[in-house]
Amino acid sequence: MMNQYLIPANSKKGQLIFNVFRWIDLVIVLIGALATLILLFAIPGQSILALFIKLLPIGVCVLLVMPVPYYHNVLVFLQEFYIYCTSQKRYLWRGWCAKLYGKQK
Numbered sequence: 361m362m363n364q365y366l367i368p369a370n371s372k373k374g375q376l377i378f379n380v381f382r383w384i385d386l387v388i389v390l391i392g393a394l395a396t397l398i399l400l401f402a403i404p405g406q407s408i409l410a411l412f413i414k415l416l417p418i419g420v421c422v423l424l425v426m427p428v429p430y431y432h433n434v435l436v437f438l439q440e441f442y443i444y445c446t447s448q449k450r451y452l453w454r455g456w457c458a459k460l461y462g463k464q465k
Contacts, residue, residue, distance in 0.1 A: 385425040385433065392421025 376382060395417035403410055424435045431437040 380427065381425065382432070385435070388435070389418075389421050389425055392418045 377386060396415060399414045399417065403414055424438075425433050427433050428437055431440065
């Protein structure tokens with residue numbers, strides 16, 4: 361009876377592009393790349409500050425779609441954090457391990 365699962369462990373990854381990205385993640389990176397390309401031509405100068413400003417859009421977009429543990433990526437984490445902070449719902453933590461009081465065997 362071991363290893364008889366109905367759903368494989370990697371079933372969600374099969375729905376993702378390159379097993380990592382959702383379509384919206386790729387759109388975000390493409391918009392950041394396009395904005396960076398436009399800034400490379402639009403902003404004159406070769407100082408460190410100008411280079412930082414030119415590369416800022418793609419840097420932010422890559423950080424947003426970077427995978428993190430327990431969440432799909434940073435963008436999903438920020439969305440869940442925003443929902444948690446703005447929700448009127450009260451979250452009660454009960455845990456999954458009970459501490460027994462009294463006599464222990």
